[in-house]
Amino acid sequence: MSTLASVNAVIEELWPLSGASSWDSPGVVVGDPEHPVTHLHLVVDTVLDTVDEALGMGADLVLSHHPLLFRGATTVAEDTSKGAVIARLIRGGAALVAAHTNADAVETGTSRVLAHQLGLVDQRPIDEGRTPTTGLGIVGRLPQPMTLVALARLLGDVLPPTASGVRAAGAADRVIETVALCAGAGDSLLDDPAVTSADAYITSDLRHHPASDARELSLLGRGPALLDISHWASEWLWLDTAAAQLRQRLHDVEITLSDLRTDPWDFAIVQ
Structure with a gap:
């Protein structure tokens, strides 16, 4: 059975960390290296909606394009956006990995x-x-x-x-x-x-x-x-390509991708 460590090794083969910009923070964000992985869900943004989507589908690993923790965090309290996401992932039994500028x-x-x-x-x-x-x-x-x-x-x-x-x-x-x-x-x-x-x-x-x-x-x-x-x-267009590449390497892991719109704007008034 695949583990977070073995799946992350494939992720880093496809999108080497050496290609990441110096200011970036890709890689494992949440999870035990020995955590079993049977279902990987691809998203652009790790937000509450995409985490709920992943957990609702039974995913035990979320692969996000954008890192959840770009800069140093001083708290992961659940009344913060980052803390709420991390808590929900851990309680739901899902790990989180980011592939950002290394995937660009x-x-x-x-x-x-x-x-x-x-x-x-x-x-x-x-x-x-x-x-x-x-x-x-x-x-x-x-x-x-x-x-x-x-x-x-x-x-x-x-x-x-x-x-x-x-x-x-x-x-x-x-x-x-x-x-x-x-x-x-x-x-x-x-x-x-x-x-x-x-x-x-x-x-x-x-x-x-x-x-x-x-x-x-x-x-x-x-x-x-x-x-x-x-x-x-x-960047959402890339998820299809990433999913196809992962399916070629991870034969015992189900690969799905999010179609939730995580663009932050809900509507616009054109003047």
């Missing part, structure tokens, strides 16, 4: 999955990792040029629906051929030459000032149009 950086990572969904060709990482095919973000070409509004609509078709939808900065009729993208929060890559030389940049959580600066440069002909998408939606 591999050849089948979050950005690569989104790039394939858009049909990008000649793909390469924006920020190259240990090999030419690994690293953060992807830049590539659309099979056929399209307008910015058409690309925004394509994203709307590819991604699961969220309240924030797809936001664009740039002329609707701007012709887009080269696309840079980073699933999740990617404003740290806004100044990368691979991004500034692209026709459009797709990412999430763009803050006002970096987005405003990038838009002004775009108006000067020195940068891409911007497409801001849901952080959760951009």
Whole structure:
């Protein structure tokens, strides 16, 4: 029978911890290494809803893309969000492992999955990792040029629906051929030459000032149009790929994935 230790060894083979960013905290979060694992449930976020979903399905291991404990915690009291989640996992007999930037950086990572969904060709990482095919973000070409509004609509078709939808900065009729993208929060890559030389940049959580600066440069002909998408939606697409990889390695473990929307926004008023 598989254990948390043996399953985690497979997780680290698929998504090596050496590929994680220095600020990240992937790996085992909750659980005994000898804890038996018969059912692994994949989620983007470890929140009360996804924990309840996993426990309701009989899962004894939750594999989350986002780490529950990003920074040092001073308490896991149950009147805190983190403490409530941890208590519920332990009482339900489920372990928790996170695969975050180490799952972003591999050849089948979050950005690569989104790039394939858009049909990008000649793909390469924006920020190259240990090999030419690994690293953060992807830049590539659309099979056929399209307008910015058409690309925004394509994203709307590819991604699961969220309240924030797809936001664009740039002329609707701007012709887009080269696309840079980073699933999740990617404003740290806004100044990368691979991004500034692209026709459009797709990412999430763009803050006002970096987005405003990038838009002004775009108006000067020195940068891409911007497409801001849901952080959760951009990474949820990866769960299918991760599940397929795990099923190839873990023949005695049931693998399921969450379709719960854990994007934090419930609705939007368009003015």
